[in-house]
Amino acid sequence: MLQITLWQRIMIVLTIVVGLSLALPNLFYPRVEAHNDAVAAMELDGASPTLIDQAARWPSVLPSGLVNLGLDLRGGAHLLAELPLEDVYQKRMVGIWPSVFDALRDNRDQIGNFRRLGIEDGELRIRIAEPANVPQALEIVESVATPVASLSALNATDIQVRAENDVIIVSLTDEEKAATDERTMLQSLEIIRRRIDEVGTREPTIQRQGANRILIQVPGLGSAQELKDLIGTTAQLSFHPVIGRSADANVRAGVGNVLFPSIDEEGIFYILEENPVVTGEDLVDSQPSFDQNGGPAVSFRFNSAGGAKFGRYTAENVGQLFAIVLDEEVISAPRINEAIPGGSGIITGNFSLEESTQLAVLLRAGALPVEPEFVEERTVGPELGADSIEAGRIACIVAFIAVLVFMFLSYGTFGVFANIALIINVGLIFGLLSLIGATLTLPGIAGIVLTIGMAVDANVLVFERIREELKTSKGPARAIELGYEKALSAIIDANITTFITAVILFVMGSGPVRGFAITLGLGILTSVFTAIYVTRLFVVIWFEHRRPKTIEV
Known part of the structure; x- marks a missing residue:
């Protein structure tokens, strides 16, 4: 156990150097x-002279990742929004009515x-x-x-139809309601994220909570009302x-044209007419x-005015x-295969079902x-955030000093x-938090x-x-070797059980609970590494240089 090969020592030292290098920027937080x-x-x-001067405040050759500070540490706005999915x-149903109307009108005879x-x-x-014609009408609407x-409702349809006397009632199936709820939440998350990202705030928290709620936390924002106004703005969607x-x-x-980047095609830019269709x-x-052909696609529909303009353009192009x-x-640039009258059309491509759902979400992301x-x-x-940081710093320092003093008094060298x-x-720990961009x-x-x-x-x-082992009159080398060997299983077992708890907290929890679980889980990983490898490396190097005949722990 005392034998650590050269390549193992190099790997341990490199891991320490890389980890501490990643943590270094947090010591110079404002500058970085x-x-x-x-x-x-x-x-x-x-570039501008002011920006170049600010960028030069930290060497570009050094890591620049920081541990992001959460709302309770930086200050900012917090909202919990509930969406009435009903x-x-x-x-x-308003969107389905035109299709039902067309089907019934075509079979009016x-x-x-x-x-x-x-x-x-x-x-x-x-x-x-005519009540006698209700059965035929039911079949037409169906x-x-x-x-x-x-994917969870492959054999289901979007509507269900029933009759009450001479009235046909059309409603969404349970499967379609579930799919609609999911799309609505995804769409809302996408819209809110795009709106907030435009402001350039640092690491906003936008996550789904439960079936119909969205948690929104934006560090550094002045007020909750400002955040509500920000969410209410409208995305700019156009067809060029x-x-x-x-x-x-x-x-x-060129004159009258614009240059926009593509979202999906890295490094590709589209030249478009400035005036949208x-x-x-x-x-x-x-x-x-x-x-x-049964492949995933995206259908869209315009109002009467937009449909007329779109129909004329597609017929001519x-x-x-x-x-x-x-x-x-540019989120998509499909080819017009045929004229699209009536204000509705379909976008086809090599989509997966998830990609077609995402594109539909983006198309609807205007509001x-x-x-x-x-x-x-x-x-x-x-100010409250600064107080929280100071309180956390004091807690860490007190805990740190107490542990350092205890370990020195109990075990000496x-x-x-x-x-x-x-x-x-x-x-x-801070190096890993900086690497993954976690929020503290x-x-x-x-x-x-x-x-x-x-x-x-x-x-x-x-x-x-x-x-x-020393009490059994074993030599120092053998005692150290057996100490690490026999303690290893207990160390692994104890930390695995705690790590499982951290994983459960992360999976089942949200918000602050996840923040606790992340630091606890990463802390367990680094603790096991430092105990099994780093401390043992120090002991081995010390023993090789001192060669003591007796040791006292």
């Missing part, structure tokens, strides 16, 4: 943060006259003038049903004729669907490309599908080795404090085993 902001601004808007069913009574509680009601675009495409970001678009204001609906632009980025209800809102001031490993351990919150600091207390457990187990 200003550097990162300047670099990001130059990528978007180009309102979406009403809109879906079989069913006679009919009229829509209205849409209430997510149900479309249609009265058939033919309008389409498969549910969901394509002039050409290029891999050169500096290519001249239609805009997102004319888009009524967009849903994942299937093409004539068959074979040409047109670009779907969202917030000055939230339903008006959110904010059930919780609060603003955390930066070996305790010093454990203390050095503990310092490295904390550095490695107050519960996360609690996880680090707990890790500091737990980090020496493995060393205590090893040192106590060495003490026991």
Whole structure:
């Protein structure tokens, strides 16, 4: 156990150096943060003397990743939005009515006259003038049903139809409601994320909670009302004729044209006519669907004015490309295979079902599908965040000093080795947090404090085993070797059980609970590494140089 080969020593040292290098920027947080902001601004808007000066405040050859500070540490705005998903069913039935109307109108000779009574509680009601023709009308309306675009409901259709006397009632199936709920939540998350990302705030937290709620936390934002106003803005969706495409970001678009980047095609830019054919204001609906060969596709529908403009354009430009632009980025550029009258069409391509759903979400990302209800809102001031950071710093320092003193008084020289490993351990935790871009919150600091207390457990187990082996009159080398060997299983078992707990907390929890679980889990990994390898490396190097005939732990 005392034999550590040269390549193992090199790997241990390299791991320590890399981990501490990744953690280093956090010691110079304001300077590195200003550097990162300047670099990001130059990528978007180009260089300026002020930005170049800010970027030069931190060497570009050094890592610049930081541990992001959460809302409770930086201050900012917090919202919990609840989406009334039932309102979406009403809109879906409004979108289905034109197809039902066309089907009934084309078969008026079989069913006679009919009229829509209205849409209430997510149900479309249609009265058939001749009650005897209701069965035929039911079959006609059922033919309008389409498969549910969901992997969990492959054999289900989107609508169910029933009759009450002379009234036909059309409603969404349970499978379609579930798929609609999922698409609505994805769409809302996408819209909110795009709106908030435009502001350039650092590491906002936007995550789904439960079936119909979205948690939104934006560090550094002035107030919750500002965040609500930000979410309420509208995305800019438009459809443009394509002039050409290029891999050169500096290519001249020409008078009356614009140059927009592609989202899916890395390094590709589209030259488009500046004036769109239609805009997102004319888009009524967009849903994942299937093409004539059964492959995933995306169907869309415009209102009457937008449909007329789109129909004329597609009739005059068959074979040409047109670009779907969202917030000055091309999300898709399909080819017009034929004229698309009536204001509806389908986008086909080599989509998977998930990709077609995502594209449909992006197409509808101009506005939230339903008006959110904010059930919780609060603003955390930066002063409170500073107080939280100071309290967390004091807690870490007190815990750190207490553990260092205890280990030195209890184990002497070996305790010093454990203390050095503990310092490295904390550095490695921050290095990993910086590497993965994790967000540190107050519960996360609690996880680090707990890790500091737990980090020496493995060393205590090893040192106590060495003490026991020395009492049996074994030599120092043999006692150290057996101490590490016999303590290893206990170290692994204890840390695995705690790590499983951290994983469960991360999977089942949300928000602060996840922050605690992340720091606890990473702390366990670094603690095991420092106890099994780093501390042992110190002991081996010390023993090789001192060659003591007796040791006292």
